[in-house]
Amino acid sequence: MHRELPDFDMPNDEQVHLAAETFRMLADPTRIRVLWALLQGESSVACLAELAQATPTSVSQHLAKLRLAGLVQGRREGTFVYYSAATHHVKDLLAQALYHADHLDQDARIGA
Template sequence: MHDSLPDFRMPTEEQVHLAAESLRLLADPTRMKILWALLQGESSVACLADLVGAAPAAVSQHLAKLRLAGLVRGRREGTFVYYSAADVHVRRLLEEALFHADHTDRDLPDHPDRPGHPQHAGHPGHPGHAGHPGHAAHAQLAADA
């Protein structure tokens, strides 16, 4: 027992394994673009392929992996399958990954994460970060989608 961490509890092995698998699947730029597009609304493989600039077969393979991990859902309508993000957790995962990426370069003189910067108090989900305006990473993914 660590005296400095009296309430410390390690996640279970299963929780750690499942979280690591989800993060591993998110570690692909095309999959991140697919998920970003799906966070905007339901879409077909053909539409997603056009949005992310990839071949439909490649998008279909990415979607199969994301679906197995529980990050996306598919809904069949006739011969088409329409995909959507599985739940709000997917949005939070992607937004946090983008937020983190946008805040890794803190040596920029006007970076919003610097205390005293007018946009420092901005990102939803973090104390002192309520409503962070568009980050470069968010804008880039949106532009690419």
């Protein structure tokens, strides 16, 4: 039925796998806080830990996973590493997720 639609297009297996991996990486409140902070600008682990209300060790572990997933990147300056969001797509994705969450919350408050 759907395949008969003129503009019907399914993503390929690789796209589906990578999208699922991205959502899996975002399925943690600390990672969302860290990413949101990084969307405001480059930051160190210590600053991110404060903003995310987590320990530096925990934030470092989350950053390592986010970096492997291609969502953040690091820049070394001497003994410090400064992190930033990898691409503008990260901002779009996270902004949409938070926008959706805000609307779910609003719907719940009004009993929709």
